[in-house]
Amino acid sequence: MAKLTCPIRQHAQQHPTQPALWHAGVILNYQQLDARLNALQQQLRHAGLNSGDHLFLCSTNSVELVMLLWACWREQIICCPINPAFPEVRQQQLQQQVHASLRWPSDELQLDFTAQAPASTACKLNDSALSNLIFTSGSSGSPKVVAHRLQNHFANAQGSIVPITTHDGWLLSLPLFHVGGLAILFRCFLAGACVVLPDPALPLTALLQQAPITHLSLVPTQLYRLLQQPDFHFAATQVRHLLLGGAPLPDSLIAQCRAQQLRPWVSYGLSEMASQVCTAPAGAAGLVGKALARREVSIQADEICVRGDTLFAGYYQADGSLLLPLDADGWFHTGDAGYWQNDALVINGRIDNQFISGGENIQPEQIEQQLLQHPAIAQAIVVPMPDEEWGMCGVCFIDWQQATISPTELSVWLRQFLPAYMLPKHYLPWPTLSAGQLKLPRAEFKRLAETKNPATQA
Secondary structure, three states: OOEEEOHHHHHHHHOOOOEEEEEOOEEEEHHHHHHHHHHHHHHHHHOOOOOOOEEEEEOOOOHHHHHHHHHHHHOOOEEEEEOOOOOHHHHHHHHHHOOOOEEEOEOOEOOOOOOOOOOOOOOEEEOOOEEEEEEOOOOOOOOOEEEEEHHHHHHHHHOOOOOOOOOOEEEOOOOOOOHHHHHHHHHHHHHOOEEEOOOOOOOHHHHHHHOOOOEEEEOHHHHHHHHOOOOOOHHHOOOOEEEEOOOOOOHHHHHHHHHOOOEEEEEEEEHHHOEEEEEEEOOOOOEEEOEOOOEEEEEEOOEEEEEEOOOOOEEEOOOOOEEOOOOOOOOEEEEEEEEEEOOEEEEEEEHHHOEEEOOEEEOHHHHHHHHOOOOOEEEEEEEEEEEOOOEEEEEEEEEEOOOOOOHHHHHHHHOOOOOHHHOOOEEEEOOOOOOOOOOOOHHHHHHHHHHOOHHHHO
16 A cells, blocks of 8 residues: 655645635635645544545536545545536436445535644555546446546656646646546646636636636637637637647647647547546647557557556446456557557547448548548538448538538548548538537437438538
């Protein structure tokens, strides 16, 4: 059992006045944060929560949630954060699934987040202890419950190549029920940087101009929407580094970032590896660079396999046990397709997204990545649809940047880079998505394709 000093306590002693949390113009420095965590720990113990207990957390990102997570980790309480947008019945089902007797917020667990207490003992963290249970997005089937140890998160943050110092601030733009949100906390608190909370009263463009944000994590859809805002320019902000993941990055977005003196990074990661596996400066489509420190990547039968210090503890089972599905050599098979280009990893997409058309295997993400290189295209997604001639054919939804071009012109352009059998047979307009939608819902696009008559749209 490895013990390490809590980084928040360490910074509270070495840099007590350094900002640790920023929200709506109010700053908590590391000394104040440490004192509030000490008080929260006392309250958790008084509420009957002990090492190894599970606490169900149902909240949007907030200063209180950040503090509660870290206080639980000091006490070796296992956090189970979920999306608060879930219906109450679903929340209750998930709470039972992770065997959490208490939840927050609730009448049963009333906490004072403004209370402070002095540091009475050395603050050591057991990095081999379980820290959290995270529900996956379920993009490849039913959601699974991913269990991490503290050491997975620390290794992930320590291996990151995006530079961050005590003078930086990272916007907590990803939810804390997602591993990407948790990763921001660990990167910041290990570096002694500031975690900046979103302000519901401010749009993102205003927040970026007013808050001390130097680092920003987004998916390409968020970046696209941000750059569409009139009169917004990154030069009016302190943002220097942009970490992108979750979908291919169009060349047009990379060019816009560089035109605004912003350094975009692309990454490949997954919940089972506590966030990032590979990271590289944005460049060729699908290319995400080398494996980061303390991670390993191999390609087996076109599938990306991973292992290393960031590898999760296992999937949490109904009986409370952990299932860690590794092969004989300790590799976790991700279900993602990829290949090496020199010594850099290129992502092809999900293996289970592949379909067969006229006897040929088609990976839709390869078509999408090529389409995103066209200057007129902002977003694209290809899904299969039954076809009398080919068995299955590709249907492509396109979100245009400005002007549109005809399907014939687009097919002629695409044919320069892809074989004829990979060309989509039909093109459809991009549907209206909710403002909060971050990931492209591939299953929903398949449903939409089946409800339309592409022949009239081509």
